[in-house]
Each structure stands twice: as structure tokens, then as C-alpha cells.
Amino acid sequence: MKILSPSNKQLKRIRTLFHKKTRQKKGLFIVEGIHAVGQANESGADFESIIFSPQMLTSEFALHVIEQQAQKGIPCYQVNPTVFETLAQKENPQGLLALVRRKECRLMDVHPKSFPWWVALVNPQDPGNVGTTLRTVDAVGASGVIMTQPCVEPTHPSLVRSSMGTLFWHPLIITTFEELLWWVKEYGYHLIGTSAHAEKCIFEVSEYPFPLILLFGSEREGLTEQQRAACDSLIRLPMLGKTTSLNLSVAAGIILYDILQKKQKAG
Numbered sequence: 516m517k518i519l520s521p522s523n524k525q526l527k528r529i530r531t532l533f534h535k536k537t538r539q540k541k542g543l544f545i546v547e548g549i550h551a552v553g554q555a556n557e558s559g560a561d562f563e564s565i566i567f568s569p570q571m572l573t574s575e576f577a578l579h580v581i582e583q584q585a586q587k588g589i590p591c592y593q594v595n596p597t598v599f600e601t602l603a604q605k606e607n608p609q610g611l612l613a614l615v616r617r618k619e620c621r622l623m624d625v626h627p628k629s630f631p632w633w634v635a636l637v638n639p640q641d642p643g644n645v646g647t648t649l650r651t652v653d654a655v656g657a658s659g660v661i662m663t664q665p666c667v668e669p670t671h672p673s674l675v676r677s678s679m680g681t682l683f684w685h686p687l688i689i690t691t692f693e694e695l696l697w698w699v700k701e702y703g704y705h706l707i708g709t710s711a712h713a714e715k716c717i718f719e720v721s722e723y724p725f726p727l728i729l730l731f732g733s734e735r736e737g738l739t740e741q742q743r744a745a746c747d748s749l750i751r752l753p754m755l756g757k758t759t760s761l762n763l764s765v766a767a768g769i770i771l772y773d774i775l776q777k778k779q780k781a782g
Contacts, residue, residue, distance in 0.1 A: 517593045521601050525592060529566065529602055529614065535668055538617075544670035547605055547612040549577045554680025556580045561616040565591040568599040571610025581611075604672055617670055620686040622661070622698045627726035630658035630686070632774070633704075634767055635695060637742065638733045642667045645687075646677030647764035652685055655775040659686035661728070663695060695728075696745055704728045708746035709770065710738050711760065716753050717773045722781050729770060734763050 518525060529545070531537040538544050543563055546555050553576060555562070562584050572578065585591045594602075599610055634652055639645050639662055649660050667674060669687050690698075699706050705724040709731050730746060732738035737760075743749060752766060761769075 516590065518598065521598050525564075526566075526594075526598065526602065532614065533604070533672075535671070538668070538670050542617050543614050544617060544675060545602075545604070545612055545672065546615050546675060547603060547608070548676075549574050549609050549611055551675070551680045552611050552613045553577070553580055555613060555615055555683050556583060558683035560683050561618070562587075562589045563614040563616055564589060565611070565613045566594060566599065566602060567591065567612075568594050568596050568610035571596050571599060571608065574609075577609075577611050584613075605676065620659075620688050622688055622690050622694060625658070625686060625688070627702050627704060631726040632657040633659055633661055633728045634771070635661040635663070635728050635730045636666070636763070637663050637692065637731065637738065639666050639763070641734060641763070642671035642674035643677045644734065644762065644764045645669075646674040646679075646682070648767045649674075649678045649681045649685060649687065651764070651768045651771050653681035655771045657685075657771060659688065661688045661690060661695060663690060663692045692742070699728055702726070705748070706730055706746045708732075708738050708743055708749045709751065709766065710743055710749050711751055711754070712743065713749035713751040715748070715750050717750050717770060718753065720750060720773070720777065722777055723774050725778075727774075729767070729774070731763060731767060 532543055532545050546552050565581055565584055567581055581591050600608060602612060634648055634657065636645065645660065645667055652660060666689060669689060675682060705727045707727055707729050732742060752761065752769060
């Protein structure tokens, strides 16, 4: 189906998804770009519709994704480059975006036998940090990310972009800190907190216990005293320069790879 006018009602509906309230109300979000839409397709995500510009889209892979969704009965709308650019939120758009239905996941839906290794973030507010952490979780073979409320919206455009499609392969769960603690105890997870106040540096850790939750405090304040007290153990990164902290996603990446290296060494 071709759409020629930028004021078409379908395009107006898509633009409403630029706003958080509409995304939450409709349960839909925008996925943009060949790689991200391809990952959504491969993961079996629930597509609502696809918008593409044939003049911009030369990828055979992308055209195959569109064909697959069209065969499932998903509406696929063709637009010209000028119209597509009114919908794109990325620089140098590739000519492909999809509307995808959000998939809900709760702590009660997951079990340590299938999901043994998590990152938990206390009240994260930066969507880019969460998306990048999800990407690292995927890279090291961890299970997913848990966010405690209040937190960033899980379908925020910056989170979706920075996750590079890994959002569709790993659970991103929202809960309360109290429910997280209950779940950790109920299923026998080891809660390992990260804190500049920890006595033990990651280089002093010989082995990490599984199943485990790697807990990071808020981006501004870190873990509170009460949150640190709830942990089974605390670890810290060595800080040899003048800075006293690292970006959340950077710190998560360093520790996740340390866990991976020691997990592989332990066999």
C-alpha cells in the first residue's frame, strides 16, 4: 500500500508514538533501521505494521523481512523519502521502520535454571545506559536486565536504539526493590552489589557464585546503605585516577566481562 501525503492518518498515528503517554496507552513502539527491525523479525516480535521507502531501501535482507511480515498479513506501507524522513528519528535513515507491540515480562515468569545471570539497575533514568547494558548482557551471554521503579520507560526510543536489537532477545523487567529482594531469596539468587564502599575489588574475586544478580545503584547516588546491607556481597572497581565513578553502562560492561572470564575459567 502506498502513502503519498505526509498528513495521512496512518502517518499521524505513527507520530503520536513519539510521545511516552501514547506508547504506554497503545502498547506500541517504533523500531527503526535494518538491523533493529531484522532482529525484531528474527526474534518473533509481534509487528503491528511496517513503513518503508523503496527508494532508500536497497538491502535484500530488509526486503525479505518486509516480505515475511507481509505474508503474515502485517500491513506494509510504502512512502517516498521525503515522507519517511518526517517519521525517522535517526540521522541518515535507512528507509525502514516498524511498529512493534511491547511484550510484558514479570519476575514470576523467569527461573534461575533458564535465567541464571542478571543485571539489576536501581531507578535507572538514562535510556542509553539501559540499552547499552542490554547490549553487553547479550554479548556476555547473561540473561537480562531488571529495573526497579521509578525508572526509564522500557520502550524509550533511545533505549531501543542503543540496545541494537538485543531488546528483543533478553527480558527487560520492571519491578520494585522490595519485590526484587523477595524474588532473589525465593529462587536462591546471590545478590552482588557494586559500590565504591566495598572492601573487595573485582580483581580479588576468584569466582562468582551462580545464579547471581549483579546490582547497580542509581546513576547519581549509587546504592544506599540499606540496599548495600541487602546484598550477599559487595564488589568495586579499582579507581586509580582522580575520578571516583564510571558511567553506569561502562562499569556494568567491565564487571560483566570479569564475571564471564572467571565463569569460563571455572568451567
